[in-house]
Amino acid sequence: MxxxxxxxxxxxxxxxxxxxxxxxxxxxxxxxxxxxxxxxxxxxxxxxxxxxxxxxxxxxxxxxxxxxxxxxxxxxxxxxxxxxxxxxxxxxxxxxxHRQKVALIDTVLVGPACTNPLQRQALFSADHRPPTPQSTPGGATLKLLQVFGDDLVERERQLAKLLVLQWQAQRPDPCGLQPLACYWQGSLSAWRAFAEQMTKSFPQIELPEKPESWEGIFSLDSIIDRLHGAPADARILCAGCQSWSPGQGSHLPAGEAALLWLLGPQGGVGFTRGEWFDADTEQLPTVAERALQQSKLTSPPSVCVSFSQADAPLDWNTGQHLLDANFGALGGLEGMVVQTLAATCCELQRVPCAWVASDPNYTFVLGVMEPDDSTI
Structure with missing residues (x-):
């Protein structure tokens, strides 16, 4: 931490x-x-x-x-x-x-279990049933029906374009949006497909030729620092896509997803900085207590979103909203998917929502999403 x-x-x-x-x-x-x-x-x-x-x-x-x-x-x-x-x-x-935060102004999540906001909210319903994995010669998969082909590079390019089209369906007019910075989780080829579709769907938005690489909690720290004290209309765009192939060392079906965040200083669910956990040097209860202290909580939130974490013997309610069956293995995109759905749950239930996710630099990271102060 x-x-x-x-x-x-x-x-x-x-x-x-x-x-x-x-x-x-x-x-x-x-x-x-x-x-x-x-x-x-x-x-x-x-x-x-x-x-x-x-x-x-x-x-x-x-x-x-x-x-x-x-x-x-x-x-x-x-x-x-x-x-x-x-x-x-x-x-x-x-x-x-350390307690500074940014607001999630808009978000898009496209995956095997959801493609629009209503389907995303339905993931937290008791009636929700996860998608059925498909059997392939290489192993089980959870893939989008709107994406075709077996080549992962091409699937990720299609995912990136589908992400932009879904954002256009959710927000036809971005009202003169021009991001201060763009972060991308995924391949450069997928970014080019994303930028190409953005030019077609939102010609007024100018994207860089090469975005900043998403580095998990480090990138989130940098974004919070950059947006703190910025004008109310300042925005930073974060996006990514991943198509995982079977047999890459995961017990989960190979999944795929694409997502987008539009972050600003205020006006949405609060993204806190979170805490990292290094199993070699730290005690998990101490890190978990610090994460609660960061959000001024004395006890863990009643809801928590995560993928299964073998090294996370937390007293948080991590088994309530496991995402394994809905998305499968997502590699480097897993953390962003967890945070996206934690923000959705927080917005839906108007209560703080904990999250636990993998990170490229640490054993895993954890934190709490906070409801929008203006809507409480």
Whole structure:
């Protein structure tokens, strides 16, 4: 998980023991008087002003030492308060940054179990039945009926075009949309097919020749940083498609899907930064607690969306909405599909929705989708 700044407590300042200081001062004066009287090499009838001078000098030395001690305590006390104040400010600033989020303005998900928003919402219905896997010589598959052929490259190109057409059906007029940046999960060939269809369907939108590669939670972090403080109409486009072939080391049927996000500063379900989990260096309960703390929750949400995670013994409700039977194995697109459906569930039920997903850089990542503040 992302380490929060931690500071050792400042050593507690030691206050001067006034009673001891006063006792020492009095004892010093008495002792000085006794030594003066008992000294054999000095006359016993010294002028009073010399005795007064000696007592005054010792008193001044004692008072100077006492004031230095009090001053040292005051400086130490102020240093402790200054240290504590700055440490709290740094920690508070870190948490404010860590709790920033972006809004999902629009989304499209095309897969074996859904192609439009109503079908996507139906995935959370008790009456929903997952699609039936198809048997092929290579193994079981879950594929879209609208995509043809066996070549994976060509299927992904068709998926990318189908994604744009479905977005056009959902949003015929994007109202002068021009993304600040574009992220893509998938092959460059599929991106070119996506961009080609975008030019036909939305000629006013200009896409880069080569998009930024989607790097899981790292990309999401970068997007949140970029959109924080941006104008309300600022948008970032994230999309991807994947057609998985049978027999690539997964126990699930080979699936395929394509999706699109349109992210903005506000106005939709809140995407939080999430937390990563590294099984070699971290404890999962600690990471899960941090993910809840990020969304200011004291207990796990009642709903959670995920694919099966063998290394995720969480006390979250991960078995309630498993996506395995609806999408099959999706490779690098799995995380984005999980987050898409967690956002759909959050929007549908108006409650926070947890999610657990794979990530290209860590064992897996987890977080919480938050309902749109303006609709609660």
């Amino acid at each position: 992302k380490p929060a700044p931690e500071y050792r407590p400042y050593p507690e300042p030691r206050e001067a023991r006034y009673s001891r200081w006063f006792a020492v001062g009095a004892a010093l004066l008495v002792l000085t008087r006794l030594i003066w009287i008992e000294a054999v090499d000095l006359p016993l009838n010294l002028p009073p002003f010399l005795q007064l001078y000696l007592v005054g000098a010792l008193s001044a030395l004692w008072l100077l030492a006492f004031l230095v001690r009090v001053l040292a305590y005051c400086l130490d006390w102020h240093s402790a308060r200054y240290y504590e104040k700055n440490a709290n400010q740094v920690q508070q600033g870190w948490w404010e940054h």
